[in-house]
Amino acid sequence: MSSDGRIAPSTLSVKDLPWQIHWNKDQCTLCGRCTAVCPVHAIELGVFPKRIVHASVGLKEAPSHVYEVYHGIRQKTDPAYACVGCAMCSLVCPNDCIMPYRSDEADKLRYHVNRGGQPRRRGGRRNVPGGILDQIKFIRISMLTDPALDAGRHEFEMRTLLGRVLPPEQDLKLLHEERWIPPVREIYPLMIGAMSFGALSPTMWEGLQMGVAYLNEELGMPVRMCTGEGGCPPRLLRSRFLKYVILQIASGYFGWTGLSGPYLK
Amino acid sequence: MCRLIAITSQTPLSPMIAIGALDAMKEGHDGSGVGLFLSDLGGHFGELKGEPILSGIFTNAGMKRLDGFMMEVGFLTKYKLSIKVPKTPPPGVPKRDIYLIRAYEYPETWEGLSQSEIHHRLMNIRLRLRHMGEEKEDMIVFSFWPDVIMIKEIGEPLAVAEHLQLERPELQARVMIAQGRQNTNYAINLYACHPFFIQGVATMTNGENTAFVPIREFLMSRGFPGYIGYQSDSEVFTHTLHFMLNRLGLPIEAYKHVITPLSGEDLENHPNRRFLKHLKHVCRRLIIDGPNCVIGCLPDKTLFLVQDRKKLRPGVVGGRPGFYAISSEMCGLDVAIPDRDKSKDFQPMYLDTVYIRPDRQEVTTCRQTDELPLPR
Numbered sequence: 001m002s003s004d005g006r007i008a009p010s011t012l013s014v015k016d017l018p019w020q021i022h023w024n025k026d027q028c029t030l031c032g033r034c035t036a037v038c039p040v041h042a043i044e045l046g047v048f049p050k051r052i053v054h055a056s057v058g059l060k061e062a063p064s065h066v067y068e069v070y071h072g073i074r075q076k077t078d079p080a081y082a083c084v085g086c087a088m089c090s091l092v093c094p095n096d097c098i099m100p101y102r103s104d105e106a107d108k109l110r111y112h113v114n115r116g117g118q119p120r121r122r123g124g125r126r127n128v129p130g131g132i133l134d135q136i137k138f139i140r141i142s143m144l145t146d147p148a149l150d151a152g153r154h155e156f157e158m159r160t161l162l163g164r165v166l167p168p169e170q171d172l173k174l175l176h177e178e179r180w181i182p183p184v185r186e187i188y189p190l191m192i193g194a195m196s197f198g199a200l201s202p203t204m205w206e207g208l209q210m211g212v213a214y215l216n217e218e219l220g221m222p223v224r225m226c227t228g229e230g231g232c233p234p235r236l237l238r239s240r241f242l243k244y245v246i247l248q249i250a251s252g253y254f255g256w257t258g259l260s261g262p263y264l265k
Numbered sequence: 266m267c268r269l270i271a272i273t274s275q276t277p278l279s280p281m282i283a284i285g286a287l288d289a290m291k292e293g294h295d296g297s298g299v300g301l302f303l304s305d306l307g308g309h310f311g312e313l314k315g316e317p318i319l320s321g322i323f324t325n326a327g328m329k330r331l332d333g334f335m336m337e338v339g340f341l342t343k344y345k346l347s348i349k350v351p352k353t354p355p356p357g358v359p360k361r362d363i364y365l366i367r368a369y370e371y372p373e374t375w376e377g378l379s380q381s382e383i384h385h386r387l388m389n390i391r392l393r394l395r396h397m398g399e400e401k402e403d404m405i406v407f408s409f410w411p412d413v414i415m416i417k418e419i420g421e422p423l424a425v426a427e428h429l430q431l432e433r434p435e436l437q438a439r440v441m442i443a444q445g446r447q448n449t450n451y452a453i454n455l456y457a458c459h460p461f462f463i464q465g466v467a468t469m470t471n472g473e474n475t476a477f478v479p480i481r482e483f484l485m486s487r488g489f490p491g492y493i494g495y496q497s498d499s500e501v502f503t504h505t506l507h508f509m510l511n512r513l514g515l516p517i518e519a520y521k522h523v524i525t526p527l528s529g530e531d532l533e534n535h536p537n538r539r540f541l542k543h544l545k546h547v548c549r550r551l552i553i554d555g556p557n558c559v560i561g562c563l564p565d566k567t568l569f570l571v572q573d574r575k576k577l578r579p580g581v582v583g584g585r586p587g588f589y590a591i592s593s594e595m596c597g598l599d600v601a602i603p604d605r606d607k608s609k610d611f612q613p614m615y616l617d618t619v620y621i622r623p624d625r626q627e628v629t630t631c632r633q634t635d636e637l638p639l640p641r
Binding site for chain 2: 154155157161165166167168169171172175181184
């Protein structure tokens with residue numbers, strides 16, 4: 001702690017450092033050799049406030065107090081000056097009143113030494129330039145047609161096919177011969193970023209499941225949702241709404257999109 | 266936007282008529298290239314019906330490799346047209362050694378093969394020549410098919426036609442389709458130049474197809490060797506049509522149901538709704554997304570035109586019995602067939618498929634909501 005007492009979220013206490021310096025005020029001669037010799041400048045001269053209480057025996061005098069200061073050694077909490085435990089201070093001390101001690105807990109200093117740059121993040125980015133995200137360019141499809149003016153030409157088909165879609169030749173042949181064809185239905189895919197159940201919080205998947213149930217039971221829309229490879233929560237497995245869920249188990253296919261028809265065998 | 270013209274005539278005509286029509290529509294293309302497909306040939310090539318004709322552009326070295334290869338396969342030259350071009354091409358036209366149009370006699374070993382086997386082998390030879398040419402960049406092959414000549418070149422259509430002297434009588438044809446190119450997205454490549462050709466099917470397109478990538482992936486995964494290339498997003502129209510005709514055995518009227526299927530009430534009310542729903546599901550990846558006008562020629566020399574679902578590209582058909590044309594613009598039609606009854610000109614709309622059968626007696630219009638003439 002610095003003497004002016006400011007505390008910020010990243011402020012360290014002496015206890016956070018790997019080594020703490022114990023100093024005995026009563027033995028110290030204030031010779032200053034320890035602060036002079038410290039190779040990492042971990043200690044410096046400190047001025048400490050001290051309240052002295054005078055309470056004399058008897059009732060004549062009321063107890064009183066006075067503020068004084070005393071001088072001594074202060075360990076810096078700046079990680080750049082953290083004590084390395086070399087004990088040079090002990091070696092030079094004439095009264096053996098100073099000694100570094102290894103902290104009895106894991107130091108938190110390691111979270112503070114790497115200053116500058118980006119903090120570590122989850123998600124696999126290694127801050128290596130040239131990653132695929134850095135290479136993506138957003139350009140216009142056509143040099144001739146302004147997409148803003150031409151947007152009306154596009155048709156967006158919301159529905160996707162659920163079922164085993166046969167190759168065109170085979171399907172039309174079976175249709176011609178009036179034989180059995182695997183049923184294919186058009187459904188509205190509810191696609192939430194193609195995240196699997198394993199990546200969603202219970203609140204999230206329950207909310208989605210409620211939405212799916214609402215669309216089916218109240219609006220009569222044939223909506224289904226796929227668990228992804230993340231597995232299915234037991235609570236849902238026991239629920240009667242399981243019928244609106246496509247369980248994806250060991251399909252070896254990551255994620256589920258409108259394009260993944262052939263993978264959903 | 267490219268400009269397109271397709272002409273079918275009882276009497277053989279010079280391809281300059283098509284070039285003249287493209288020239289009339291020159292505001293609509295940038296002169297970056299011209300492609301020409303000639304069929305139902307007149308002249309000497311017309312007498313060789315049945316013999317395959319190779320069309321392409323070769324360097325002198327490529328010519329030697331071609332001769333060696335064809336000898337090896339067993340093809341003998343029956344008749345050839347070597348176009349001798351002036352030493353200096355017009356501005357914008359690259360210098361080439363040989364524009365080749367050569368009719369071959371089938372190898373003796375091919376006698377007795379079925380028609381489909383011959384068709385398959387012809388395509389494979391074209392593909393092998395194309396691969397050979399891509400290795401050493403000494404040959405570009407457009408077509409190898411009976412009764413078909415194709416010429417493509419970079420440059421302003423009229424300048425290219427005069428440079429290649431397309432006026433010559435050997436090149437007269439009863440069916441011709443031609444495109445004046447507007448370069449849009451890619452570097453100019455002759456394999457990206459319309460019309461595209463595969464086994465007798467030729468089409469050209471006006472406009473871009475935003476669903477190009479999934480369609481290409483679907484076609485390439487069919488395991489058919491001819492579905493390659495795709496230097497242009499319009500090549501998928503040709504291959505989709507080929508797939509529909511040859512693999513699915515459907516008539517031209519079904520083409521629109523493949524590339525722009527009906528939806529909602531229109532589909533529910535269609536007489537063939539059960540069939541069309543199946544077709545829509547299984548050919549879902551072939552659905553286009555774009556402002557497109559597709560004009561083409563079928564193996565039986567039927568000319569056709571289909572529009573995209575919203576009719577966002579121009580197209581007009583007109584003429585008189587025995588002589589009809591399909592054009593991007595009215596001015597192109599006026600140049601091709603000036604003496605016609607203009608009140609009978611027809612601009613197909615978003616549901617229409619228009620075709621002219623090889624007898625050239627009338628223009629047939631088929632609405633997508635009409636019943637399909639399905640094979641029984």
